[in-house]
Amino acid sequence: MSPLKTPGFRDVADQAGVSVTTVERVLNERGSVSPQTRMKVLEAAERLQLRRVLPSPDYGNLRIEAILPKNPTPYWAKLSAGLKNAAKLLPRGIALYRTFVPENDPPAMIRAIAASKMRRSALIVAAEVNDEIADTLASVAGQGEIVVLVSSKLPELPVQTFSGVDNVAAGRTAASLINFARSGRESKVLVLQANSTLQSHRDRIEGFTTTIGQRFSIDIVMTHEMPGASWRIVNEMLAQDRVPDAIYETGDSGDEIATLLRGMENRPIWIGHERNAAHDQLMREGLLDFVLDQDPDRQARWAMRHILSQLGVAGSKFTTVKRPELRLFCAANLQDFDS
Template sequence: MPRKPNAKDVAREAGVSTATVDRVLNSRGGVAAEKEARVLEAARRLKLDRMLDQRPARTIRIAVLLQPPANPFHAELQAGFQAARRMHAGLNMEFRIHHLVPTEPAKVAAQIDSLGGSHDGFVVCALHDPAIAAALDRQIARGRAVLTIGTDIRTEGERVYVGPDNIRSGRVAGDLMGRLIGPPGGAVLVIAGLLSMIGHEQREQGFRAVLAERHPACSVAAVVESREDSGRAGELVFRALRDRPDLRGIYNASAGSREVADAIRAAGRARDLVVITHELTEDRRKLLREGLIDAVIDQNPALEVRMAVEVLAARFGRLDKGPATTLTPVQIHMVETC
């Protein structure tokens, strides 16, 4: 009968001392994150019974950089991460929320630099900017885990992206727009938050591409940026409807659905425009029921948070493995599904 593995076996497998294994196995703390992860992984690989449900002593601290909760999608992400520590207490991971200003990349980069010394990793939902990418690369070089969520940031170092395939999401929006407008076609206004946000850029690309391929009677009248400002989104729509009475559709790839709906209502166009947007927040459910939005393409922020937690837990040896995929499925919601 084979003998059961012991601490010496774990030490040999992990390439650490037996004293280090003892500190991890008995939750005494004082072990670097990288070594702790190796010990936990080795213990699980060897099926050391007392490690199967072991709660690590060291708290892993993750900085989560999001927009303030005035943005409904970011509010849902924030709520998800705030709940994650309670729901996954056995992982001993702390998710600390830090708000960023989406239009001030230099300040976001400075935030990342200032938080690096007190955090083991980052979750970031922000635009792609050389200063932000460089700040994340500095953290990656220091051994910090970096995960982008909802929209990617192109770093030189290794990162993980969790979220939708935004090109595909844009294509779905374009196909829906073409089908709902119908054979006569017409002009469509596209509202991006920030085209320097990779997710918004990709949505616009996918939307435009599928119109050209499948719905040539529909055309993009203009692509405008709300700069993630809901009030500005409403103003852009009001001006567009005033200047382009031929508009047949609005594709809002970002925030401000309530303000966009108010502008449509003020222009007297509530019944003759096709409106498609993203993220099934509570206010957008209501707008679907009111007939002021025709379709919402959702990326499921709760699922994104769960995936992010699993990715980071696996990265730090708190789980055997992460999720099978980090891409969330495209989900289409219309009035009958909300």
């Protein structure tokens, strides 16, 4: 290179033995470059005395954003807390930011994904089923961002990394427990579907309906996670003397229907989702039989593990985190899993 020529990205790329695109990603702190390659680029830029402020060697202030719905149920609070706790274990120079958007508001979710206020290297997102959301996620992934879905998959997204449990298997598990408990007897089952826009709830319904025995009549009612909806539905059935033999809730309604079941001589089998303090108490009381839990804390940590692996961060504190697994709780095993 001529001593009179000001070095540029092409010169740095030649010195480091990488592409100009890689140089641009490193110097503009866009992530998705291994630490080894990043250091080669920075060293080459320094040798050439590139006229610009170079990023810090410590991962370059990489930013991870988590976009979650504003939802008051304990599950979402636990997932958010899990992400916050996981962020404390990130290496120096990598930070996590949490963004909350209105639930069931696809335009708000799309804006959060496409027009972030920060320059991201990775995105953790819990999104409802929507073609435009899937297209937007595919677009940001195509631009080099690492994308991890938590809690719920998106069928419209051709390639996706999912940190969560098999929700079809969760529905099958609930049906199998009822099949076993009722021993093939003709029975009425009430399914309270909490959500229609998240694939996780659709998957649970699919698994349940394909596994429940043929001698069961099933009534599926949507609650939309509205406060009081589960209570009103069950109360109306009891008033009409249509007492179900089993109740399966695909979401977390806390202890809403407990007051209706308490004191019944032959109460229905009750299966719910997500372990929390209210559900623990109901299981100990003998009202709630089983709780299926998707371990939001491990979902958060596995998502972080995948992102750090893709960024090429070696020896992180998440390397031993296993993929999230469905957990089954009942009164008999609570002492082994106390929070």
